[in-house]
Amino acid sequence: MAERRRIRPLDALVSPRFTQIATFARLPHDRNLTDVDAAFLGIPFDDGTTYRTGARVGPGAIREQSRLLRPYNMILDVSPFEVLNVLDYGDVDVVPGSHAKTARAIEDTLATLLEAGVAPLIAGGDHSITLPVLRALRRVHGPVHLLHFDSHFDFWDQYWGERYTHGTWLRRALEEGLLGRVGQLGIRGPQFTPDDLRYADEHHLHVVPIAELAENPKKAVGRVLEAVPAREPLYVSWDIDVVDPAYAMATGTPEVGGLTSREALDVVRTLSGHRLVGVDIVEVSPLYEGPGAVTALLAANLFYEFLSVMAKNAVAGLPAF
Ligand code: MN
Ligand code: MN
Helix, strand or coil, X not given: CCCCCCCCCCCCCCXXXXXXXXXXXXXXXCCCCCCCCEEEEEECCCCCCCCCCCHHHXXXXXXXXXXXXXXXXXXXXXXXXXXXXXXXXXXXXXXXXXXXXXXXXXXXXXXHHHHCCCEEEEEECCHHHHHHHHHHHHHHHCCEEEEEECCCCCCCCCECCECCCCCCHHHHHHHCCCEEEEEEEEECCCCCCCHHHHHHHHCCCXXXXXXXXXXXXXXXXXXXXXXXXXXCCEEEEEEHHHECCCCCCCCCCXXXXXXXXXXXXXXXXXXXXXCEEEEEEECCCHHHCCCCCHHHHHHHHHHHHHHHHHHHHHHHCCCCC
């Protein structure tokens, strides 16, 4: 049998970090999925936004800021790129102005990755991209459990008569039977009506308000995932606006009172031991970024923590993706 392909980021001590074309974590841009465990995928679509647009340029900004990542995760004690073969798969060819056509393109690309046993690390794009991702996941894994980190519920029925937006994807996913257990973590801010809270109760969504998440992330995640066996597939959808706009101002629908960047990293680390089959980070909208591009920098580091969790799981012998 042929030897396993070895894929690694560029060595910063040979090729300095500020050199070369920006790919995620300076990994090769490649579509050969042989021996690949996880792939970064950009979905630059933002026609699902209901307030400020701009998330279509999120993936490029995250790639640019991911130059700074280093090989060893000291907190989780793992070198993710030594354990997992990871590459940058590029972007989905989205269709500006058409959620339906874009959704089909997303589902096709995800099917290719998932059928090859590759865990997707998806950079949005606005939150409407998660619905076709969940459709593709269901085809391969059956209904997945979902941890949805967000300041918003995202389960409204429609906006101005439109049913496929970044604020309605979760309701569509529930209607389509794509999900197992669902947790919504980090919820805060003013709502339209008290009915919003009622919908969560009626549909058995496990809502974790921001204070509870920030205070004890391990307990909060544990409460959502109690009774979920560690070997069952879990997907994480992370809206960057769960983080406080002081740390992540570059987003379309900011809500004050969110996680700090350090709390956000801690939250991700608590997921070790759960079978993470994929993750998205959405709503990074670099047009509203301040100097230093801290929002995209945080998103790059969150991806690194998710990858480190996947690598730790692989070392511990949890089933592959
Ligand atoms: Mn949100
Ligand atoms: Mn959202």
